[in-house]
Amino acid sequence: MNMYGERQTQAAVGLVDLRSDTVTHPTDAMRAAMANAEVGDDQFGEDPTVNRLEVHCAEVLGKEAGVFMPSGTMGNLSSVITHCAPGQQVILGDRCHILGSESGGISALGGVMPRAVPTNTDGTLPLDALAIATMPAGPGGAQPALIAIENTHNFCGGTVLSQEYIAQVRALADERGLPIHMDGARIFNAAAALGIPVREIAQQVDSVQFCFSKGLGAPVGSMVVGDLAFIDKVRTKRKLLGGALRQSGVIAAAAQVAMDTMIARLPEDHARARLLAETIAEYPAFSIDLDTVQTNIVIFKSQRDQTEVVAMLRERGILAVSLGAAGIRLVTHYQITDSDIDRAVVAIREIAHA
Ligand SMILES: Cc1ncc(COP(=O)(O)O)c(C=O)c1O
Known part of the structure; x- marks a missing residue:
């Protein structure tokens, strides 16, 4: 069975496959870039294609640094367990991907406690609920350490968080001294819908995970961006989770083509x-x-x-x-x-x- 409870099927040849934007195959340009990718050992920091992609993505998102990830799930997981110590809480929405579709990794592997607030139909989390959930814990309570929001929101139907809404969450987070992680698997769709540069969205949050393998059409990969010290720690968590790769320029090359040709x-x-x-x-x-x-x-x-x-x-x-x-x-x-x-x-x- 696949994750949607369907029996495993052959690739959808001749069918109009609207199940997900993850079903796309690499473009010819991606395959050519993969075949010709300059590579090195990424764990020595020597894969030039990965290094270029990380720098490029950090620049596009307006952050200090980026780290290439095998998947969005690992990008979110590495980020959450960097922001939160075991026993601390991440405040998130009850319909978000991190809570419902990532196999409970933040708890199973990071000891992080999710505290879910209700999700509005537009993908926002009610600010009053967030304000209550982010109050400092009393004695014996689990300390809130992170707010996680999703943009666009998959299970709400690809809804876009308005910049005004994110600013309100930012103001609350600042009041509480908490960072914000954005599961921006489809953040480029959000930016396109709002008609603004993606960095304007990213600048409101501390870390962003985004996927090359959704609307951008690459076969594999995600990126986490944030400040340098945070990304160094996320890189260590990626290793802990078995996600540090070697000649990953082969897949980063396709992701670079996605960044160059698929956003517009x-x-x-x-x-x-x-x-x-x-x-x-x-x-x-x-x-x-x-x-x-x-x-x-x-x-x-x-x-x-x-x-x-x-x-x-x-x-x-x-x-x-x-x-x-x-x-x-x-x-x-x-x-x-x-x-x-x-x-x-x-x-x-x-x-x-x-
Ligand atoms: C909103 C959201 N976040 C994260 C992910 C996880 O990405 P991946 O499938 O690459 O692990 C997905 C995948 O569909 C998603 O829709």
Whole structure:
């Protein structure tokens, strides 16, 4: 079974794969860059391709330093266990990826206690709940040590945190003397939706994890950025977790192509997601909150059994995932074309009338 409870399947050849933006294959330019990558031993700090990528990403995000990670999960985990000592608390949302989809790593491997506050439908965490949860612990309590926010918010449907909202969380964090970690797996989608440079988002938080392997289309990899002293510690945690690599320039090369060529095209994915969402919204058989469709993710509900809808879509060549109580998710990415969207629209209309 895969993580969505589906039986393992062959790669989705000839199908319109809207399950996730993680299903993309590397572009020809990425494969060429991988084949020609200059490499060295990264644990000696000698992989020039990784070194260049880390410097480049730190610059783009406006931070002092970056460390290349094998996955977003390891990026978040290394960051959280650097910010928090065992027995301390990270304050996060009850629908966030770190809490619900990273195998409990922060507790299992870092002894960090998650304290979840409710998540609003737009991916924000209520400020009054955050204010209570971040109060210093009394005797015998677990000390809050970090606030973690997610931008864009995957299970809220790719919603973008406004800059004004993040500033309010920043003000609270400063009042409490706490750092903020942003799970920015899709932070470039957030920046594209807001029409601002990504560094303006990053400058409001202490650390950011972002993924090359989501909307940016690279096959592997994430980056954590922050200040130099923090990144040095995160690098040590990455080693602890078995994530320190050797000639990782081979994969960093594809990530560099992603940074160079895939960011500017993200608004295309957003426009295609919007089209899907507007089609879904036409039918009373489905329900969707169009306000949450801000980037490349569409989550909707159906009067019909959800797994049946996913199966009906599959019969029509469209792959979607059921997220349980959250609904059915469709995600656009660089391999989804206008004609794929046309095909998906036809399938949605058929199912609505079935
Ligand atoms: C919001 C968010 N954070 C983190 C991750 C983890 O990334 P990875 O699958 O590379 O471990 C994901 C993956 O889908 C995600 O959606």
